[in-house]
Amino acid sequence: MGGGITLNDFLVLSLIIFSLGLVTVLTRRNAIGILMGVELILNSANINYLAFAYYGGGKYDGQIFAIFVIMLAAAEAVIGLAVVLAIYQNFKTIDVDAAETLRG
Amino acid sequence: MDLGNLASLKHFIPEMILVAGVLAIVLIDLAVRDKSRLGALALIAAAASLLAIGLEPALSGAWLFHRMLVFDSFAIYFRTLIALAAVVAIWMSIGSKEVKSCDQGEYYAILLASTFAMFLMAESANLLMAYLALEFVSLTSYILTGFLRHNRRSLEAALKYLIYGGVASGTMIYGMSWIFGITGSLDFSVINKALSTPGHLPVLAVFIALVLILTGMGYKVASVPFHMWAPDVYTGAPIPITTFLAIGSKAAGFALLTRFFFPAISHLAAGGSWTALAGVDWPQLLLFVCIITMTLGNLAALQQTNMKRLLAYSSIAQAGYALMGFVVLSNDGIRAMLFYLFAYYVMDAGAFMVVMIVANSTGREDVDAYRGLAWRGGIVPAVALTIFLFSLTGIPLTVGFIGKFYLLAAAIRGQFYILAIVGILNSVVSLYYYLKPIRLMFFEQPRGDEGTVRFEAWNYSLMGVLACATIVFGVYWSPIISFANRSLSFFTGPA
Numbered sequence: 001m002g003g004g005i006t007l008n009d010f011l012v013l014s015l016i017i018f019s020l021g022l023v024t025v026l027t028r029r030n031a032i033g034i035l036m037g038v039e040l041i042l043n044s045a046n047i048n049y050l051a052f053a054y055y056g057g058g059k060y061d062g063q064i065f066a067i068f069v070i071m072l073a074a075a076e077a078v079i080g081l082a083v084v085l086a087i088y089q090n091f092k093t094i095d096v097d098a099a100e101t102l103r104g
Numbered sequence: 105m106d107l108g109n110l111a112s113l114k115h116f117i118p119e120m121i122l123v124a125g126v127l128a129i130v131l132i133d134l135a136v137r138d139k140s141r142l143g144a145l146a147l148i149a150a151a152a153s154l155l156a157i158g159l160e161p162a163l164s165g166a167w168l169f170h171r172m173l174v175f176d177s178f179a180i181y182f183r184t185l186i187a188l189a190a191v192v193a194i195w196m197s198i199g200s201k202e203v204k205s206c207d208q209g210e211y212y213a214i215l216l217a218s219t220f221a222m223f224l225m226a227e228s229a230n231l232l233m234a235y236l237a238l239e240f241v242s243l244t245s246y247i248l249t250g251f252l253r254h255n256r257r258s259l260e261a262a263l264k265y266l267i268y269g270g271v272a273s274g275t276m277i278y279g280m281s282w283i284f285g286i287t288g289s290l291d292f293s294v295i296n297k298a299l300s301t302p303g304h305l306p307v308l309a310v311f312i313a314l315v316l317i318l319t320g321m322g323y324k325v326a327s328v329p330f331h332m333w334a335p336d337v338y339t340g341a342p343i344p345i346t347t348f349l350a351i352g353s354k355a356a357g358f359a360l361l362t363r364f365f366f367p368a369i370s371h372l373a374a375g376g377s378w379t380a381l382a383g384v385d386w387p388q389l390l391l392f393v394c395i396i397t398m399t400l401g402n403l404a405a406l407q408q409t410n411m412k413r414l415l416a417y418s419s420i421a422q423a424g425y426a427l428m429g430f431v432v433l434s435n436d437g438i439r440a441m442l443f444y445l446f447a448y449y450v451m452d453a454g455a456f457m458v459v460m461i462v463a464n465s466t467g468r469e470d471v472d473a474y475r476g477l478a479w480r481g482g483i484v485p486a487v488a489l490t491i492f493l494f495s496l497t498g499i500p501l502t503v504g505f506i507g508k509f510y511l512l513a514a515a516i517r518g519q520f521y522i523l524a525i526v527g528i529l530n531s532v533v534s535l536y537y538y539l540k541p542i543r544l545m546f547f548e549q550p551r552g553d554e555g556t557v558r559f560e561a562w563n564y565s566l567m568g569v570l571a572c573a574t575i576v577f578g579v580y581w582s583p584i585i586s587f588a589n590r591s592l593s594f595f596t597g598p599a
Contacts, residue, residue, distance in 0.1 A: 038267070041278065048281035080270070083250050101260060
């Protein structure tokens with residue numbers, strides 16, 4: 001355990017990143033910006049898993065979970081960007097408000 | 105029983121059939137020029153998997169793949185329901201005009217892969233497996249929703265689905281990480297043991313973690329406040345996919361929700377009553393979610409003019425009804441919920457089938473396209489839609505009535521009188537918008553610009569089967585309720 005950093009520090013850090021991610025998703029109107037916000041949320045969870053696994057000791061469940069999250073984040077980014085690209089070809093914009101036809 | 109990788113395969117045959125179907129479709133798609141038979145191949149794979157579930161050896165329960173999945177009668181019920189949903193979705197895809205122009209090989213391969221993922225969701229016994237399965241379902245659903253690549257509505261729906269889904273599942277794993285930190289494990293039965301050990305449990309942290317997890321699972325079943333994606337996605341997606349999301353994805357969501365909130369974090373006393381964790385009052389929270397879900401779904405449906413959107417809000421309301429069985433925290437309630445999900449499968453699939461038949465002939469999905477449907481060649485779909493909508497309302501002699509009856513009975517027996525009253529009031533409200541298309545179809549004359557509805561043997565046959573099932577199971581429902589009864593046992597390991 002180095003330099004007096006405790007589990008709590010990691011949890012606070014992950015909470016801050018999680019909140020930043022949520023704020024990004026809620027305030028951005030650019031589709032790629034929103035996807036980056038989602039990425040922040042996923043990484044905040046990763047920090048939690050690693051911190052809990054490190055300070056909990058013993059098994060590797062937390063590390064494995066984090067690896068899977070990274071992998072799935074990549075898969076989600078692939079599909080997300082493919083959809084955004086198709087949206088751009090059809091709407092000529094990636095602003096989510098401008099691309100809104102379904103309402104009500 | 106804790107089975108290793110090879111020993112588990114014996115209980116994994118339905119899933120393996122689906123995977124074999126996916127691989128076969130991908131390979132044949134590369135080799136053959138005529139893609140028109142790929143749908144039939146997918147249909148055979150889904151039906152074979154359904155058959156394999158029926159032929160599965162009786163077993164009280166086991167962990168598969170080193171405790172990643174659990175094999176028990178609860179999983180059998182949901183896998184049956186999901187396989188049935190896949191059969192309907194593939195059948196509709198074959199008869200759909202919209203899907204004809206798409207890449208057939210990719211479409212059916214992804215549809216089968218999505219079914220496979222939903223199976224895993226119904227069986228997961230570990231938070232990691234639950235997340236992977238849920239995300240697998242989501243990723244395949246995004247692709248299927250946006251499959252009409254040149255259709256603006258389809259793409260917009262895919263983008264909205266993706267954004268809401270990404271946030272919901274991200275929030276869910278953040279909540280799961282807290283559960284992991286508190287209990288030190290991802291395994292459902294270890295979590296249960298850790299949480300039920302008396303001691304200083306951080307009650308507030310557990311409650312917040314459960315709320316966060318509910319975000320991800322509530323998004324899959326489209327309950328308020330995570331329902332916003334549903335109307336847009338249901339409207340934009342191709343109709344067979346809308347149906348698949350409405351019945352399959354929702355059933356898988358309910359399976360995971362039940363498996364997490366009952367065997368993983370609640371305690372089952374002898375006699376079939378569950379108790380929530382002391383100090384963590386999630387049933388109270390879900391009571392509000394349930395009441396708001398049904399009310400909001402029904403009120404928003406009142407002013408819809410697009411049939412798919414109307415059915416989307418109706419399916420939100422139906423999810424609210426099914427949640428009633430969840431809130432009462434008893435085996436009675438779970439049984440009622442299982443039965444209601446079956447009833448919902450039959451009637452909602454049927455309603456979407458009629459929407460597709462009308463859209464195939466006229467290219468329209470708005471409610472006005474149904475004006476005088478009975479008098480311009482569509483008397484059979486008009487009668488069928490009437491049956492399905494009556495059943496969705498909960499009118500006697502239909503399966504929807506029996507389903508609602510069980511739910512209300514469970515609510516009253518659990519002394520949740522407010523829930524029962526709200527449920528009945530909501531049924532009355534829903535009658536208004538369900539009757540609107542019926543009135544248009546029978547009591548108004550066509551204006552002449554609606555077009556005629558052609559006879560399509562393929563689509564009519566499935567519509568007929570679903571309409572008959574709605575009536576038959578509304579009169580003779582004992583096979584389903586006894587199936588639901590048998591499915592109430594969760595395998596949680598040796599006591």
